[in-house]
Amino acid sequence: MATTLAVVGTGPTGIYAFRSLIRHSTPLVIWLFEKGEKAGIGMPYSPETASKAMLANIASIEIPPVVTPYLDWLQDLPQARLSSYGLAVDELDDRQFTPRLLLGEYFRDQLMTLVDHARAAGHQIEIREKTEITDLVAQEGKVILHSANGPLTQRFNRVIVATGHVFPEAEEASRTYFPSPWSGLIDAEIPAARVGIMGTSLSSIDAAMAVANQHGRFHRKGEDLTFKTDADGLKITLMSWTGVLPEADFYCPLPYLPLQEMTDAALARCLSAPRPYDAIFDLFRAEILQADPAYATRIGIAKLTADSFPDAYFAEREAQDPFRWARKNLAEVEYNKAHEITVPWRYAILRMHEKIDAVVADLPEDDRERFDTGLKKVFVDNYAAVPSESIRRLLALRDAGVLEVLALGDPYDLDRTGEKTVIRAKGKTLVFDIFIDARGQKPLTTEDLPFPHLRDALLEAGQEIPEVDDAYQLIGAEDFAGRISFGALPYLMHDKPFVQGITACAEIGTAMAREIRQDAARRKRRRWA
Known part of the structure; x- marks a missing residue:
């Protein structure tokens, strides 16, 4: 049988x-x-x-083929079908982010x-x-x-x-509150009002796009992207503890080149060390030092620990206006893609996250807690870099006066009062007509x-x-x-x-x-x- x-x-x-x-x-x-x-x-x-404006956060070169590689499948589609998604067959490439x-x-x-x-x-x-x-x-x-x-x-x-x-079902949403971007937001009519979005990742960007596209349109002229709207009163606020926006996806060799210091054997030895998490960070430090000595010196990695490295990693971004940083980062990654330039320290962190993912379950409980509040944030920030087009859209919304980013700090208070959502943070009280929780899975x-x-x-x-x-x-x-x-x-x-x-x-x-x-x-x- x-x-x-x-x-x-x-x-x-x-x-x-x-x-x-x-x-x-x-x-x-x-x-x-x-x-x-x-x-x-x-x-x-x-x-x-999802809507046609929402981009996948993976390029075709990274998608394991099922039967036909994704790029080949795209290239076989009729141009009319590609055009409906804003794509042209002669512009397709294996590092492109598609709807x-x-x-x-x-x-x-x-x-x-x-x-x-x-x-x-x-x-x-x-x-x-x-x-x-x-x-x-x-x-x-x-x-x-x-x-x-x-x-x-x-x-x-x-x-x-x-x-x-x-994610929560659409039935759990109301006209003014969405427990996730996937809880009926795509079909909802959102008024031109104060819209709060919890989170600053790609999910949050998608939520902002779902709202913005109901009240205006993006227009492209050459490399410039602008947003035009006649809606009065539309104000979208992305917020998180730090107010840091994700960086744009960066160029690197694929498939991954082997790591020099953080090998499987070296990680296995770390797990038997008296302090496994600190031993893993020693490997992490050694890999960064080997890959990019200039970055290691600039960030002062020799004196950093597993617990202090995340603060040093985010410090420069947190000190700057998020949109100014986004504009600078976008220009850098686009130049690097055009010239196939890899930033060594970014690439090293990207490759290390997969190695460490395999051993996290073996860490002692206290080390696991330190990891969850420490290096995990660095790895997530690195591998969750978003399509360049997503950053362009954020900048276009900001230039149109529609979007702002808010650093809430910790702690903050969030209350649902009737149809409103009220957030109290850093001595300020913010009231939102519409609220979307977009913090992901x-x-x-x-x-x-x-x-x-x-x-x-x-x-x-x-x-x-x-x-x-x-x-x-x-x-x-x-x-x-x-x-x-x-x-x-x-x-x-x-x-x-x-x-x-x-x-x-x-x-x-x-x-x-x-x-x-x-x-x-x-x-x-x-x-x-």
Whole structure:
């Protein structure tokens, strides 16, 4: 009898898992479940949560190909379709940031191609769209899936959970408050009023664009971008503790060149040191010194510690007007891209974040707390650099008198008073007619799991956070042992703080599918033995 598998969620993680599953030489039965309208798009790339103005924060060169590389797929599109997204076929390149909706179309198209390939290879594929899985129940060595219509009659040998990002539903929003940019903001009519946006990352920029585009238009003349509006009273405020804007994405060699000091072996030795986090910082310091001595001297890295480095890293930016810094940074990165110049210290930090992500879960608790309030902020700032076009748009809104950035400091008070949101910070009181919380995905716990039986089994096993092995098999829930591959990113962020992103989706999806294929092969050998 063929192994029967369920993939719950058909965003990038589910797609990369499916791509790897269908390489199995023996035919499989695979069911794909998607709660959205169409399988394969993924929440961040769907029309319900994004507009054409919102850019993906990853260039085609960084996207692991599904069937066809993203750039090749783009170049095969009709010019009329590209034009609808403001793109021209002769201007496409592999380091370009394209609209998020277009990336969703790519993943949808690639999934459908994979389905055709799978069926041609003898696999049985069932796609269930507009089907939200509400529970997973272990029974007699199989897993039963429940939807809103009750339990499915099909029983599954294995289930891949690839449910992706989790944000408040649109029903939790009101006319004046949005708990996330993905909670109905795209379809809402926002008046020309005082709009507060919590956060200064790309999610916050997207929220600002969603509001601004309702009241004006961006106009390009050569390299200059301006924003024109006739709306009186529109004022958008981006805010965070520091008021620091993200920097523009910078040029660097891809794939990554190897690090010189922070090797896997060196990191492993750090974990057995008396003070692991400080030993890791010694490696971090050595890598910066080796890569960029001038920057190391300028920042005084020789005298810095793991706890003081983040303050030194952000000090110059925090001391300057955020828009002045953004304009200078934009000019620098655009020059460097045109001349293929790499800033060594930026590139070193970018490569180190992936190495450190692999060992964070092994740090002692006090070291983990120091990391979360220290170097983690540096790495996030570095790898979450945004498309240059996003910075141009912020500057255009600022020049139009529409946008400001506010450093709240810590602590600050936030109150919802009737239809208004009131923030008190640094002795000032700010009142917003519209408020959008755009601080991005938060790590989730077992209590947040939407599958009651699985949730109760994990809690009974004492798991406040779902635990997985190297192949992302869920561990600790005895009834589900060997049955659940768990690649739901928000629940993995506790031990893998940098796990968000398409490359992580590809790695996780592939690892889950590889283990399932190997397990199916072992079972087949045992049957024939």
